[in-house]
Amino acid sequence: MQSLIISTLAEYQTEFWAPVGKELEARGCAVTFVSCDTRSTQMLRQAGLDVIEATLSARLAALGTSDAEQVCTAHGIANPAALLTHERFAFAERDSDLLLRKLAGSLVVGDIALERARAKGDPVLVQELGGFLSVLGLHHAALHAEVESLFIEPSFFKGRMLFVANTIGALRLEREARAPVPPELDAYFDEALSSGTVVIPQKDRHHYSGAAKKLLNTRNIRRLVEKVRDKYLLGAEQEFGAIGHHVRTHLRMLGASIRLRGEFTPLGELGRFVYYPLHVPGDVALTLRSPQYLDQLALLDYLCRTAPLGTVIATKEHPAMIGAVPSEGLLALKRRYDHFAILPPSTNNYTVLREAASIVTVNSKSGAEAGLLGRNVIVLGDAFYREAPFAHALGQLGEVGPAIASHMSGALPDPDETATRGYFAALWQQTYPGELYVADAQNVPRFTGSLLQALADEAWNPADNSDARMSA
CATH class of the missing domain: 3.40.50 (Rossmann fold)
Known part of the structure; x- marks a missing residue:
């Protein structure tokens, strides 16, 4: 048994x-x-x-x-x-x-x-x-x-x-992994690309709202009251029992989202840009899968210092954690570099991926979405698509500057759509x-x-x- x-x-x-x-x-x-x-x-x-x-x-x-x-x-x-x-x-x-x-x-x-x-x-x-x-x-x-x-x-x-x-x-799948693409999967891909819809697990949907809405959400308020009652009145232990820290974090997120208002650059004003989508800070994808990139502000600073001159480095907050990346760090980068830009969080991710001259990611799903769009992606960390046909996987951070220059010069051909969809079909089978x-x-x-x-x-x-x- x-x-x-x-x-x-x-x-x-x-x-x-x-x-x-x-x-x-x-x-x-x-x-x-x-x-x-x-x-x-x-x-x-x-x-x-x-x-x-x-x-x-x-x-x-x-x-x-x-x-x-x-x-x-x-x-x-x-x-x-x-x-x-x-x-x-x-x-x-x-x-x-x-x-x-x-x-x-x-x-x-x-x-x-x-x-x-x-x-x-x-x-x-x-x-x-x-x-x-x-x-x-x-x-x-x-x-x-x-x-x-x-x-x-x-x-x-x-x-x-x-x-x-x-x-x-x-x-991980081998780079050569392929499977036949059934019609329903082709239709799934076409729908995702045409609608620009991001896949959100149902368990995480409540995270995809602004900081103010999270704080004022009746479900969250009720749950907070229940957790406080259970912990402090009934003596129940909770694995996620750092209640004060959790509340302070969301208040900081609200403050950060307010401070960033007026600091966003619309997509149409960027010109030629490299896109780095911000990952959820402190997510296991960074803390344990790619810990060397946990400090995303330091990574953005490095990109600003190594990308070809005349290139804008653009980033966008993860829609599930707006305000989670310290606003003072993002604003410090704006003061330091005239070629650093923060996109409005509401900007559709597929639209940004289509417009970017080069895309850099640690292991965000944005990298896979870019591959589905027929884009080459510079991959730094431990991502499920690291060996994909569209992935330009780097062994160390020092390689990112030349990789961006290669992408922006058009030295790399666009990935073959048949190979990419065959790779995703092999992933689907897993x-x-x-x-x-x-x-x-x-x-x-x-x-x-x-x-x-x-x-x-x-x-x-x-x-x-x-x-x-x-x-x-």
């Missing part, structure tokens, strides 16, 4: 995972949940599901007096410093010792979960892709025990998911229907079926599935 270990970090996740867990059991799987949230633990127990509590206090209690660094070493993590990055930025946590103990406690809880799951069958760890220490601890516990650790993330295609095993890194955290009657069985099919297919990343580089 397959014995799945599933982590849940918050109530909204558990509202989805609980019916999925029941569906998995109905289909003959054993399920063990690891819950990092007090309310989630209660919900899972009320649903009759097996759950191990992994709140912060539970993890620290499991660690006890053990030396946190030695626990990490015993699990094959020689230098855990890099693994602390995501949570350090997500929660503005300065205490390295606390972060290390949180990771080590998660490793110990991971060992407990693996032992319980083994008693039921053949264990497999299943989690949403994430950089939180609770997730990473379970992941590395599974790697150390030689148990498959399966990450789920939204794919480039609407309503479809990727399953990547045994690494926090991006799924995806499965369904979405995370959509707990409706249609998606739960669809998601469950896709998860079981992925496990049956052993849909593991065709690249090197090793996270040794993460702890080096």
Whole structure:
């Protein structure tokens, strides 16, 4: 029997995972949940599901007096410093010792979960892709025990998911990967290009609004009141319990969005420009997949210093996190360089990609959208399209200046549309229907079926599935 270990970090996740867990059991799987949230633990127990509590206090209690660094070493993590990055930025946590103990406690809880799951069958760890220490601890516990650790993330295609095993890194396809393009996929591509619609996972749609709307949103206000009540009145522990930090962050975003008004340059006034779309700051795509590019302001500064003279460097905030990049940093770049421009956040991304003379990205989905438009893309980081026919992948940042000059001179031919669509068709074959955290009657069985099919297919990343580089 397959014995799945599933982590849940918050109530909204558990509202989805609980019916999925029941569906998995109905289909003959054993399920063990690891819950990092007090309310989630209660919900899972009320649903009759097996759950191990992994709140912060539970993890620290499991660690006890053990030396946190030695626990990490015993699990094959020689230098855990890099693994602390995501949570350090997500929660503005300065205490390295606390972060290390949180990771080590998660490793110990991971060992407990693996032992319980083994008693039921053949264990497999299943989690949403994430950089939180609770997730990473379970992941590395599974790697150390030689148990498959399966990450789920939204794919480039609407309503479809990727399953990547045994690494926090991006799924990779060989540059020559091709598959026949069925008519419905061709129609999907044509619709995306004609409409200019950005693919947004349903779980993330509430992020795609301005800072003021987020603060005044009744759903967000209600949720804030509930979290404050649970934490301070009822004593519930929450993995995402840095409430004050979260509120301050959104207030800063509002202030930043106000300060940037009047500083935007319309697309039609740019002239010849290089486009760097801002990634979500502090996202796992940067903190763990491409940590050398976490400081996007420094990267923009470097682009301004190395691009050919007479070239504008243009950027645009990610629509899900308007105001998240420090406005003082963006305005400082405007004061320093007369060829740096900030586009209005409302500017359609496909329109910008079409107009840009050159496109530089770390691993943003904008790079894949540019490829679909028939554009060459300079890729700096760990992106799922790094080996694509349209990608000009660089080994180090110092190569970006010559690469931009090459792009702008027209030295590179446009990528072949047939090859590009064939590559995306091969990527499509690696995806499965369904979405995370959509707990409706249609998606739960669809998601469950896709998860079981992925496990049956052993849909593991065709690249090197090793996270040794993460702890080096």
